[in-house]
Every structure is written in C-alpha cells, then in structure tokens.
Amino acid sequence: MVDMKMxxxxxGGIFLIVAIYLFIAAGSLGGQLFGGGILLLLALILLVPALTGIGSKKE
Structure with missing residues (x-):
C-alpha cells in the first residue's frame, strides 16, 4: 500500500524535474527565477520532510 511519504x-520528484527543465529551457531570467524557483521550493518542501523523516510517527 502506498503511503503519504511515497x-x-x-x-516532489516531479516538481524537481520540471524546475530543472524550466531553469534550462526558459528563455528569460524572469521565467527561470519565478517558474523554476517556485517549483524548486515546492519540491524541497515535499522532499526534505519525506526523506529525513521529519514529522513521522514512531510506532
């Protein structure tokens, strides 16, 4: 069964891939910073707690 961590x-991985693509493919600096930066921030918000176990319940 798939849990919330997975x-x-x-x-977060999908957001990270799209953020990297925007940093590479965006023609303008604004597109790179705002588009890629927002998705990178969302990816980090999802990935860091899931991978480090922050907020997980010990059973």
Whole structure:
C-alpha cells in the first residue's frame, strides 16, 4: 500500500524535474527565477520532510 511519504517523494520528484527543465529551457531570467524557483521550493518542501523523516510517527 502506498503511503503519504511515497506520494510526497513522487510529487516532489516531479516538481524537481520540471524546475530543472524550466531553469534550462526558459528563455528569460524572469521565467527561470519565478517558474523554476517556485517549483524548486515546492519540491524541497515535499522532499526534505519525506526523506529525513521529519514529522513521522514512531510506532
């Protein structure tokens, strides 16, 4: 069964891939900073707690 941790890792990975693509492919600096930066921030918000175990319940 898939839990919330796996979903956060998957969604964070997708955001990270799209952010990297925007940094590479965006023609303008504004597109790179705002588009890629926002997605990079979302990816980090999802990935860091999921990978480090922050907020996980010990059973």
């Amino acid at each position: 979903g956060s890792i998957f969604l």
